[in-house]
Amino acid sequence: MTITEKILARAAGRQSVSPGDVVFAKVDRVMMHDVSGPGVIKVFSEWEKKGIKVEKIWNPDSVWVAEDHFVPAADRVSAENVIALSNFTKKFGIKKHFKYGLGQYGICHTLSHEEAMVLPGEVYVGGDSHTNTTGAMGAFAAGLGHTDVAYVLMNGQIWFKIPETMLFKVEGEKPDHIMAKDIILKIIGEIGTDGANYGAMQFAGNVVKKLSMEERLTLTNMTTEAGAKNGIIEPDETTYAYLRERTDAQYAPVHGDDNARYSETFTIEIEKMEPTVAKPFSPGNITVARELQTTELDKAYIGSCTGAKLDDLRAAAKIMKGRKVKIRTEVLPAAQSIYMKAMKEGLVQIFMEAGAVVGPPTCGACCGAHMGVLGKGEICISTTNRNFPGRMGHVESQTYLASPVVVAASAITGRITDPRDVGN
DSSP, X not given: OOHHHHHHHHHHTOSOOOTTOEEEEEOSEEEEETTHHHHHHHHHHHHHHTTOOOOOOSOGGGEEEEOOSSTTTOSHHHHHHHHHHHHHHHHHTOOEEEOTTSSSXXXXXXXXXXXXXXXXXXXEEESSGGGXXXXXXXXXXXXXXXXXXXXXXXXXXEEEEOOOEEEEEEESOOOTTXXXXXXXXXXXXXXXXXTTTTOEEEEESHHHHHSOHHHHHHHHXXXXXXXXXXXXXXXXXXXXXXXXXXXXXXXXOOOOOTTOOOSEEEEEEOTTOOOEEEOXXXXXXXXXXXXXXXXXXXXXXXXXHHHOSHHHHHHHHHHHTTOOOSSEEEXXXXXXXXXXXXXXXXXHHHHHHTTOEEOOSOSTTTTTSSSSOBOTTOEEEESSSOOSTTTTBOTTOEEEEOOHHHHHHHHHHSBOOOGGGSOO
């Protein structure tokens, strides 16, 4: 069995499973945020109208809540959603509530690893499509809808169809100007945005083994953009070292069998890979950055669960140090803990001296809600993960997706730029 199959088999109490099997699996962790949480609360209310009274949930200690999409509160509705979440967590005894502006907070898919909320071998579900991100920890991580999350809260389990696993082996010596964002954009460009529908995307190879934990998380994050049920990387010493810095919790990692069967195996040779950009309006609409060097920009955005981890900020700061931005540039670290580390390392000073705005952890601009949305006709280059029409603002705006170093270089020149063309 593959690692995905083994984790789900163990969670279902079965010796083995095969792709296509339907199992009821025990869930180890479940997450809600300020968008999905109110939807789950509404499901509970609808159940109560039908005589199903919800007085307790299965395990409050296995549930955690993040405030990240509409914080700081964008309007009265978003403020009331945060109040509803607070009332919900109090009612059901949920103690892991990462409140905006109160202690350690940030984007949910960043908190999941920064705060060691999910551990290798676990089954983790969340009310957000990019829950896949945390599969880089060697966990089965998948997004669910409101009703399914509500069911998990009551029962501690949910059904899954065992996905087929596609194996992506990234080999060779990685050039310095190539980041995980380039790799995953290249893969999505090759297989398409529906190329992994309800499949598991597993990453391996000598390049993946050498990637930092944060870079690995970028790979699994964007498996969502290929339609995957989950993305996953087998845990190793990099994983364990990352966790040792954050928790002393015990866990039982899982590894796939050497003779595991994969539906398809892809080998990506990295040496000749170019800095890659996804043009509007699809993550699969890729080209190399140098083919877009005449594209004038209005904004550069370095943020989100995909592009504002500490490694991302370090890479961007290296490009921006001693230079000035030519377009509106926003840098939003993905969690308060990352923000603090970036301050201690001098990264925030570099961004601000370059003329960029450094803001709080929030999904606001990424999802086109607030904190920097695009106007009609505006063009943005962004470290985020989606660029369909209207994703970051006006339906007639355009978003180009790229790595932090491409976005930083583009901020300096005011047009889409290969980082090699601005020098070190």
